[in-house]
Amino acid sequence: MAADHSPRFLRLCEQARTEIVEVSAAEFERELAERQSLLSSGREPTELYFLDVREDHEWLTERIPGSTHLGRGLLERDIEKLISDPETDIVLYCGGGYRSALATQSLGKMGYTRVRSLAGGFRGWKESGRPTVLGEPQPELSHFRHHVIEGQTMTPKHIIVATDLTELSEPALRMARSLAEPLGSRITMVHVLEPAPTPPGLEAFALEGMPLDWEERLLQGRSEAASRRLADTAAAESSPKVSVHWRLLQGRMPDALLEEIKSLEGDLLIVGTHGRKGVSHFLLGSVAEKLMRGATCPVLVVRPTTH
Numbered sequence: 263m264a265a266d267h268s269p270r271f272l273r274l275c276e277q278a279r280t281e282i283v284e285v286s287a288a289e290f291e292r293e294l295a296e297r298q299s300l301l302s303s304g305r306e307p308t309e310l311y312f313l314d315v316r317e318d319h320e321w322l323t324e325r326i327p328g329s330t331h332l333g334r335g336l337l338e339r340d341i342e343k344l345i346s347d348p349e350t351d352i353v354l355y356c357g358g359g360y361r362s363a364l365a366t367q368s369l370g371k372m373g374y375t376r377v378r379s380l381a382g383g384f385r386g387w388k389e390s391g392r393p394t395v396l397g398e399p400q401p402e403l404s405h406f407r408h409h410v411i412e413g414q415t416m417t418p419k420h421i422i423v424a425t426d427l428t429e430l431s432e433p434a435l436r437m438a439r440s441l442a443e444p445l446g447s448r449i450t451m452v453h454v455l456e457p458a459p460t461p462p463g464l465e466a467f468a469l470e471g472m473p474l475d476w477e478e479r480l481l482q483g484r485s486e487a488a489s490r491r492l493a494d495t496a497a498a499e500s501s502p503k504v505s506v507h508w509r510l511l512q513g514r515m516p517d518a519l520l521e522e523i524k525s526l527e528g529d530l531l532i533v534g535t536h537g538r539k540g541v542s543h544f545l546l547g548s549v550a551e552k553l554m555r556g557a558t559c560p561v562l563v564v565r566p567t568t569h
Contacts, residue, residue: 267360275360278367284381287390290353294328310351311344313337315365316384326355326387327395330554334361338368343555348373355380355387418442418530418560422523423451424553425534427491433564434534435499441530442504450526451496451508453488454518455481485510516552524558532562 267275285293297307312329314321321331332340334356345352352374356362359382366379380387388394421438425431438449492508500506509526511518523531533553554561 271360275363278363279379282363282366282370283378284359284363285353285378286381287387287392290380291392308351309347310353312353313355314384315354315362316356320357320384324384324388324394324396326384327393329355334365337365338372340555341369341372341374345374349375352377353380354378356383358385359383417445418528419445419447420526420528420530421447421449422526422528422531422559423449423533424519424531425451425453425492425495427453427488431534434532435495437562437564438532439499439504443501446503449499449504449506450528451492451506452511452519452522452526453492453508454511454513454515455485455488456512456514457481481512485512515549516556519553520556520558529559530562531557531559532564534564 297310300307312326314325314329314331315334315337316331317333318331321333325331332344352369354362354365354369354377356365359379362379362383366377369377382389384394418441421442423431423434423438425435435449435451441447442449489510492510496506496508509522511522531553533549554563
């Protein structure tokens with residue numbers, strides 16, 4: 263609340279509010295309803311990004327449906343990776359409307375001409391009785407081209423599923439099928455075969471007559487095994503309603519996958535997470551986070567239902 267902030271900070275925020283455009287929760291909600299009406303009539307509204315600029319722990323605890331997270335500390339650095347067109351509609355929110363006012367002012371100085379701050383922020387939204395989302399983010403997306411708020415239908419035509427060929431990827435593929443079947447969408451599974459690290463002591467074995475092309479043979483064996491697994495899965499998952507294809511790439515995640523999304527012209531990427539907490543979640547979730555930052559299409563993150 264305002265009482266928790268220092269006078270100098272409040273003066274800075276009040277000055278920023280005189281230089282920006284604010285939108286009330288009621289106005290923004292009406293705007294989203296209008297966008298949904300356009301979608302329902304077969305027309306496509308202009309792009310709109312709804313960004314939560316709070317700290318990570320605030321975002322993970324509870325947030326507004328349909329928003330995505332780009333914290334205040336990284337906003338200026340990373341905004342162009344997410345939104346390159348300075349005339350794109352952007353709405354920012356924070357806890358009470360102060361940090362988002364400063365962020366809106368800052369983006370304006372960077373040349374973004376259609377950025378607004380949600381008046382009252384998250385607290386104002388919640389206190390007015392509007393819906394919020396608890397816990398780890400799952401299907402929320404920030405790109406409003408294909409959807410408006412959580413629970414409404416997306417309309418992707420080509421769904422890319424990132425798979426590591428383990429059971430952890432199965433929920434992502436099931437989600438892709440559930441979206442693709444009613445829409446007649448195409449699914450492409452993509453697996454990235456990363457270079458295998460040299461096992462400790464293997465160089466010594468090489469001196470004892472091990473073939474010089476052992477690395478090439480190992481990679482070929484891994485590639486053949488992955489190809490068989492992908493082909494079998496695609497055949498098993500395909501149906502008269504859904505066509506499932508696959509791609510095997512060699513390279514490093516997430517860069518190789520991001521480039522493939524562009525070449526495939528995918529309009530939705532679905533990835534799975536390990537659903538863990540603490541350090542394991544941080545390490546294993548970093549790839550999904552990088553994909554969300556760098557993908558040219560919306561990203562849907564799916565957690566396993568049981569751990």
